[in-house]
Amino acid sequence: MLSLCANASAPEDAATARALVASLGRPAPARTPFAEARFMKMLDKPLVVSGQLAWLGGDKLERTVEHPTREVSTIGDGEVTQQREGRSSRSFSLKRAPQLQLLLDSFVALLGGDASRLEQAFTVQHSADGADHWTLTLTPRDAKLAQTVSRIDIDGSGNEPHCMRMQEADGDVAIDLLGAYAAKMPATPTRDALAALCQGG
Amino acid sequence: MRRGRLTLLVLWLATLAVLGLFVTRHLTVSTDLRSFMPAPTTPDQRLLMEQVGEGPGSRLLLLAISGKSDEQAAALSQQLAAALRKDERYAQVLNGSFDIGALDDALLPYRYLLSPTLDHQALDAAYLRDELEQRLDDLSSPAASMLKGLLPRDPTLEVLKLAERWSPPKSPEIVQGVWFSPQHEALLLVLTHAAGFDPDAQAQAIDGIQRDFDALPAHAGASVVVSGPGYFSVVANTQTRGQAEWIGRISTVGFIVLLLLAYRSIGSLLFSALPIASAALAGIGALVLLFPQVHGITLAFGFTLLGVAQEYPIRVLSHRRAGESAVQSVRDLWPLLLTAIASACIAYAAFFASGVSGLQQLAVFTVTGLLVAGFSTRYLLPYLLPDRVRDVANMGWLIRARRFVDRLPRPRWIPLLVAVATVLMLVFAQGPFWQNDLSALTPLPRDLLLRDARLREALGAPDVRYLLVLQAPDEQGVLALSEKLEPAVDALVARHAVDAVELPSRYLPSEAVQRARQQALPDRAALTRALAEAEQGMPFQSGLFSPFLDDVEKARSLPLLTPQQFGSSPLGQRVSAMLMQRDGHWLGLGTLSGVHDVDALQALARDSGGDVRLLDLKGAAESLVVDYRARILHALLGATALLVIAIVVALRSVRRAWHVLAPMTLATFLVLAVERVSGVEISLFHLVALILAAGLGLHYALFFERDTGDAAEQRRTLHATLVCVLSALLVFGMLAWSTIPVLRAIGLTVGLGVAFHFCLSILMAPHARQD
Incomplete structure (x- = not known):
């Protein structure tokens, strides 16, 4: 599939990517269910959570986890605030969580259909297979951020993103299934199974 | 003769040059206001003297960066903080970002002794299980990336708990x-090493901040403002110095023009400056020899008070007769001049008895200066002055002026009337008599104060007025007392009596508490077991937490953390500033932010049985000023007695002494009364100015009282006095227009004083009627 994109001429590729991003735009507030599997070196098995992601407009994201424990995080204005049931809320700077900054940048740009914002933060590669499926590969332009997150792959079809895979530089990876795909999270996910799910369903 | 004159001039100038060289080589001027203060007598005052300069409250600078987007301002804040942390002028730099590096690697295992976790919680399987479950939640939350690195070493996040505990109470x-x-x-908080009320050192610290800020690559378009006690002392200092300087320049020019008009001789003018220059240099020379450091205020006051000495050459110049050599004129004048010099010296020597080092320096400086000015006017100046002079006695306007003065009605009831009016004005004047608040004399622009209040509120920075003082026989006692106090203090904060209280034990627990926490730490085997049990069924890699096991094991055998050891780390400097040894016992300082209920705090102190006190720095400062004034007044009383004796002895007549002392005394009280009636509260500076005016007034009275039986000589006396009065009015009248109260206080008092002394000396002169 990726070989296809290698053949595509660069300007044309950029134009398609822009058109695609523009088609993804939704009016705020936009909500979508998500299920996330996080594969970390320090853990024997992935951590799986599910809930709802919402773009509240502007630079604000809200991530509500409903399972396994309820937790609401707001990301925006340079800050992250976490509210967990039965505990006092915790806030910290986005600066200290570069992954979140990238998540925010990519998500807001995608949901806002704002291709130029996306290109500001990332180099964007677009690939599509013959059928409906496409992949946007985002590489952080900021060298420092690239030291923690090496790239983000977003898979989808039509104007629906299905999957967001964040590859961290230390080998950890977080895979988010979005929209209707959120229900497809297997009970014991593996990286390969999820990658296959994302790339072709 | 001519050659002799030249030799004398060269020798005199050479001596001055040598003296000048000596002085510039050895003079060290201290700007620390505290050395001008009296020695504190009560423990509160002593603490005040230290706190005024050295206390954490007064060394704190508040910084605000503005003019850019939040993101850029935040970046500038980080860069500025990084630059300032490298600079040894600053003890602590806080900007809100928690820096795990602040607790350096060697201190990291101490987190189990510093954090209160172990007071109510054992490191057992149940607790660890709960914590690890939370960490799993954290790892699947947005905080994951931030905590990931911390986890293997610190699964219970003690470092974060400490960071929270140590961040300012109201962030x-x-x-x-x-x-x-x-x-x-x-916003940033910067703790300087320099004392808060040392304007020079603070100016350097503030300059360093500005310089570091300007050196940041992205600073263009942004600005940093500084506030805090140190900044205020710099502002007050430059403001006062600036105004004093431009006023000084104008009045110097005026003074030169006045003398040129009066004597029409550039030579006389230049030569008459020599005694004053010698006086100033000799005065400083004496200070350099006797004191290790000379206070800046001493010099400022000293030059003011030395103004009296300008009279000596003026008297000589005015009393020159045509055809008579200057030496002869001086000889005739000398007995009276000597009386004047001696009485001024007695008045100024009173400062020496005050027991305040700044005032003692002032006494040494002025007395030395007066003696040098007087004796050089007598024994050196006349040999330099030109032989031929114009006798001022024959000037037409002077003859008319003398006639006018002589014709003034001099009813005997005038002194009585003035005395009654003075008493009435003093009795009926409104408002407090004394001004005890020294800061009222160098007030700051309102917008600076508002900005300070705003930043202080935003930063939750400690109040500079109140302090909790904890006293115990040793450091550990202070820390234990501080721990004992914490629940009561927390209750006060909950009741909103005060917004926040920072006690030393917040940063460093006592050894007893550290020991208890240390003993509560499980040994390696037990902790490994507990951890294994807690990890059951959890996805953590095996062996992931071995750095945690290592740290706990290390913490079990650590020597307890002492204030000295902690103080050598950046974080511990905070504690060092809060603990101090005094007279065989130790004091701990608790800083307060947002004091709403002083009574509640006082009750807290009362309940402690004397171990805890609420120190009101403003109250202590005012009591210090009251003390100070009492000393000056006592010294003055003594000086007055000596002065009366000296004048009686010099004039060999009680009646004549009365004619000299009565107008002087009356005029002095009249100045006081007029100032009081116009709502002026009397400060130390008014007192010093009154003394100067009295010194000048004494001269006028002495010369007017002198009965020469020679109308021309009386005219010369009037001429000399007029020149003296006008020059004093010029110099001090200018100061009276200053917008800075301290300069206005001096200018107004001396200006009024000179006018009153002059008028009363003329009106009460005994023999003018027969003239």
């Missing part, structure tokens, strides 16, 4: 990782 809002005010300024 500002954090935007982009650093403190921000509601006005979108990035």
